Amino acid sequence: MSRKASGNSGWHTETTAVHAGESVDPATRASSPNLVMSVTFAPEAVTGFSARDEQGYEGFIYSRVGSPTVAQLEAKLAALEGGEAALCFASGVAAAHALICGRLGRGDHLIVPDANYVGIAELTRDTLPRFGIEVSFVDMSRPEEVAAAIRPATRMLWLETPANPTMKLCDIAALAQLAHERGVRDVAVDSTYATPIATRPLQLAADFVVHSLTKYIGGHGDAMGGAVIGRKADIDALNLEATVHFGGVLSPFNAWLILRGAATLPIRMRAHEEAAFKVARFLEEHPAVSRVFYPGLPSHPQHALARRQMRNFSGMMTFQTRRPGPELAADMVRRLEIIHYAVSLGHHRSLVYWIGTDDIQASTYRHDATQLRRYRDYAGDGVFRLSVGIENPDDLIADLSRVL
Template sequence: MKIETMAVHAGEAVDPTTRASSPNLVMSATFLPRELTGFSALDEDESAGYIYARSGNPTVRQLEEKLAALEGAEDARCFASGIAATHAVIMGRLSAGDHAIFPENAYSGTAEFIRNSLPRFGINTSFVDTTDADAVAAAITPATRMLWLETPCNPTLQLADIALLADLAHARGLRDVVVDGTFASPIGTRPLALGADFVVHSLTKYISGHGDAMGGAVLGRKADLDALNLEAAVHFGGVLSPFNAWLIMRGAETLPIRMRAHQYNAMVVAKWLELHPAVSRVFYPGLPSHPQHDLARRQMANFSGMIAFQTHQDGSEIARRMVSDLQHVHFAVSLGHLRSLIYWIGTDDILQSTYQHPPEAEARFRALTGRGIFRLSVGLEHPDDICADLARCL
């Protein structure tokens, strides 16, 4: 099947009783097993069917099968949020004494979890410039078990060469290469085909697409995900609500056509921003001015709808105008929704709260972001209206 057909039909089937065309929403917390099984989740067997919603639910399972088809994965497991999925794969795969490598610049929730929580469990970490393969190679130790990549990264839209770094990591004996593909979606990049072992998505973003349901997913080999499900879902308990799964599945059905529209609109807006006298720099992988544009063209089938840009004027002053004056673009966090969203990220603030880089890494970040950047998630409004709304504040 082509990916548009997979998005609509994968994981779904006509209900044998009602003949309903659309997927059912199954809200039951408990199920009658087909055969006698043990009381503990450790004793559950797939042949017994669904037992309890923490270990599996039919609606959630439909979404997992659809996501696996879109990503080209053997299997998928869904969780209550993107950070729950991140927690699941990190805590489900690493143990005390292990070492893991993470990007210098990554989603703030991931960065803060790694910095504030992992040391308490004896897991050692290094933050590395993952645009630099030599820096990644230098950070690998005999105890390194995981390389975490985020591409494009949040919020600076830097890319990591997945194929190059996956080959490097596996050649050095690393067990797990994990890619957070939230910004790209499965339509933009399919990391497993490039050599990654796991892909993580915040389903709240592009895959849901409507800004009304939180969720997360981990995709990879079935054997790995079966073990992850027992620990991360059954024991950690961050399971996805069936209602949220049903909403996200509805959004996933239109993902390919939405991503084409997001990319088209973002390209129009990015080119307009590059010519605006108030704007000093634009970061968008689809623009030739992006320093990794050649890698983006090789690695991404869709450049997505995420733009970052800087202004000549103090961005915080422009952000204050945006809070009160924007009419169509919402000044709000999150991304990947059908509505355009923009937010100001001050460099001093994020360095203090999230990254806390050593001097050389802080210098790289400041050279990239200056006093701060605007992160713009371009929605499905007409691009002329998006530009006109931004012009009101710029």
């Protein structure tokens, strides 16, 4: 069950990250959050057997409906995003599926970016149409194309900014205003790359914000999770179907690990940004590198929007090289000493991975010819996605110099 954000709304972000959702345990006086692994609980009142009968009961009954440890994390996330409530799930994709399928049904229309995270791209392209949900893929950096795609049946606009792996941004406030004026009920923003330290979509008129907790908020690459944050009434309405019926709930142990990671999110994001700036400038000046996409650089096509919308430019970037990507990637596997050649992102250690355009187009972004041409014009034959960790940037630069 979701929990309203707790904590003083006047706290600074660093204090909120540490204390929101947490309190001293009244029985043991434990200062750190408890890890409650119990699946079932002895209720203080008689309730029915179905989760439908538990609506309005504020205690815990069964961990698929709600868990004390998960509830603490939900309260912390809601406070960090400035939302009223949150729901946690077993992964970022589970959170996205829960929101989309919990809010949409047969005959509804969804608009998503033409280039976004592979898991969401494949879910929306391959799975949703089987259940009668129509999907349009649009370049979210072109508001006129978004406006043209909206229909009377459009119920949700799905945004991702910065986008994975293109690093494209979209103007959340402008698109939310457009969607709501045209009668679109929900605007949802995947803000995994940005985190609440950089961007708070709910303050820009979005209705929901989604995170893969596996990434920056967890921050250590050892726990998978996802979350949806929004208005309490919407989250409560989502809870029964999205958690109890879909069943993709977060393990209390993973919630406990992510709670620990979230406490240091503000200081980690400062370290990520500081290191990323130095690495991005090094790459931009290196003769072996043809292009760098990092929102904090003036060379980014949407740098002005990034400065307006992001308070932290995060640690994510992509870059292109003059040497063929697969060849350089093979060298990275063999020769990198600090940076791991591995998927995922947002961990305390740096990660890099080659994302070839042919592979992306074949498996993920099979849209119309214009969109495919735009993607290739933007990304060339592919990009290296680099998630800059919190290591010393000089050591990261030395590691990259070894292979470049």
